[in-house]
Amino acid sequence: MKLDKLxxxxxxxxxxxIGLTVDYGLLSEKLGKHRxxxxxxxxxxxxxxxxxPPIYFPFGLITKEYPLFVLVxxxxxxxxxxxxxxxxxxxAAFKIIEGDHNTLIFEYHKTVLSYQIWRENLVKQNKIPSREHRHASTSxxxxxxxxxxxEPNAIIGHLEEEFRKNKKILINxxxxxxxGFNILKNLLLKGNYLKINKNMLSQKLGIHRKTIELRIKKLKKLKLIDYPSCYFSNFFAPPTYYLILTFLEIEAKLEEIIADLKNDYNIPIIYKISAGKYNLSIISSHPSIDDFFYWNLKYKNKFNSIKSQRNVYLSPNMKIFLNQNKIIDGLIEKEMKLLEMEK
Structure with missing residues (x-):
């Protein structure tokens, strides 16, 4: 999608x-506490x-520009x-111990062809070793x-259930x-208590504040951005939680199972896939492996059409980095360069 420089x-x-802040006054009024x-x-x-801190995360733009998501x-x-x-x-990248592999990489690309060219250039530019010096990757x-x-912040629903039971939660x-929990919940959901300082952006970019307002509205209408929000420090999960990547082989009732999974607070991401015998992939978030085990068992008992699964456990200590903003920064930089070349 072509966007102009502004x-x-x-x-x-x-x-x-930049320009996004918490509306302390409104949140103070909502919770009945001093600003x-x-x-x-x-x-x-x-x-x-x-x-x-809060951001507008342009996931819609990323998926339009990069229709291909690759797990390596x-x-x-x-x-x-x-x-x-x-x-x-x-x-994102995580350390793993999985057969011949020691790293799991999350990538966005435009096409399979562009991915292949990108991969070949990595070896030519000596960024990764050639095949004779490493085990082959699996993509x-x-x-x-x-x-x-x-729904990156879906786990707040799980935390809310924990809070109701224990009247407090411990994170990090x-x-x-x-x-504290009501503040956390309101900052993670829908952006109702976040505001944008249009005057600040107006001064920084040298354009009228009304133009800023209209442009943001248009970006929302095009579904390139959603509401502003805070996100957990591990984006999809609180900092001490496990992320678990699961490949599922479902032989019947696929749509029924997807509908059920969509309502699950532990799951931020669901993909339909075609990868060997697997036809669904999810990422879920859990405070412990035991919690995942009993959560997973619930679905195995409920749906006997879940024939097999493969789980990859990603603990906070296995994280090399997780930074979705790196994708958008690179995308904007690339588009800016293209506009300059067209002059």
């Missing part, structure tokens, strides 16, 4: 959180790395870390047109009470 400039700012109390509690959530199980040397951290097609291709669910050794 739209790209606005996207760059708001996807980095300074609200601000202090929010600062604590940021300081303890529970959540990140790779055998990489430690020296490849710099490449993983800098490459704008990669938004799984997912179409972003077959996303059944994308930080205890969250009634006030």
């Amino acid at each position: 739209n790209l400039q606005i996207l760059k700012e708001i996807s980095s959180g 300074s109390t609200i601000k202090r509690r929010i600062d604590d959530l940021f300081k303890n790395k529970i959540i990140m 199980f790779a055998d990489l040397p430690e020296s490849a870390k710099d490449w993983l951290l800098s490459d704008n097609n990669i938004f 799984y291709y997912f179409s972003n047109n077959l996303i059944e669910k994308y 050794n930080y205890e969250i009470d009634f006030v």
Whole structure:
């Protein structure tokens, strides 16, 4: 999708959180607490790395520009870390021990062809070793047109159930009470208590504030951005939670199972896939492996048409990095360069 320079400039700012702030007054009124109390509690959530400051995350733009999502199980040397951290097609990487592979990479690409060319250039540019010096990678291709669910903050529903039981929750050794939890919930859902400083963006970009407002409305209408939100520090999960990638072989009632999974708070992402015997893939978030085991058993008992599955466990300590913003920063930079070349 072609965007002009101003739209790209606005996207760059708001996807980095520039100009976005919490509406402390409105949240204070909602929760019946003093503004300074609200601000202090929010600062604590940021300081303890529970959540990140608010942004407009342009997932719609990413999936339009990069219709292909690729999961790669790779055998990489430690020296490849710099490449993983800098490459704008990669938004996450984890250390794993999985057969011959030691790294799981999450990537976005335009087509299978562009992915193949990109891979070949990595070897030519000495960013990764050639085949004779490593085990062959295994790649799984997912179409972003077959996303059944994308709700990065879905886990807040699970946390709310835990809070109702225990009247508090502990994340990253930080205890969250009634006030803290209600602040957390309101910052993660729908962006009702976040506001954008149009005057600040107007001054920075040298355009009228009304233009900023109209451009953001248009980006929303085009479904390139959604409402602003805070996200967990691990994007899809609180910092101490496990992410578990699951491939499912479902032999019957696929749509019924998907409908059930869509309502599950532990699942932020669902893809329909075609990867060998597997026809569905999910990413789920859990406080422990035991929690995942009993959660998983619930579905196995409910649906006997789940014939087999493969699980890849990703603990916080296995994370090399997870940064969705790297994708959008690279995409905006690339589009800006193309506009300059067209002059």
